[in-house]
Amino acid sequence: MKIVLDNIMPVPLASIKHSSESIWGNYVELNHGEKILLNASSGKGKSTFTLTTIGLRSDYTGTVTYNNTDVKTFKPTDWALIRQEKISVVFQDLQLFPKLTVGENLLLKNSLNPVYTELEIRKMLQQLEIEDKWEQQCSLLSMGQQQRVAIIRAMCQPFELLILDEPFSHLDEENTQKCFTMINERCTEEGAGFVLTTLGDDHKFKYDKELKL
16 A cells, blocks of 8 residues: 655644655655654644544645545545554554453454454563453553553554554653564564654664654
């Protein structure tokens, strides 16, 4: 899958001065399998990029295309299929179901298009050292624990692109590296790419390319 942002300018960001290197107002390609760092300071539109790219915001000028098709022609059923099979997201606000347990959140996601057994999901929790939280409501977890659950949940589906919107903001370096290892291994196995938005930390990873806002 190839995604192109051609001269995109979100309406709320139009009055802000953007650098010549910014993706806003320029031509940017997200090619299949690329591992991309999207670097920006606060307020430059990292979450706006995420929501615009996956069709949850349409308040922009310019054109977003998936494989040469303008996304504004997509119907809700098209987006449902894309978000189920092509693109997975770790949102900055995580969007976990707070009253459901960790296990319920993960199994619900996995049930939409199963890729793991329950045992495999539990092993992923163990890898990130939160295996004891399976029956705990997500609202009772720390933010760092919730981020780890959201990262695992995003991988509980097929995808060609994984978008991660500041997914490590509440994690220490050790847990960040554990999460990053899991993400990179999963993407490599799937032949998938990812876009990681960050405030500047590259987490000591060699990306295919770096974009800026």
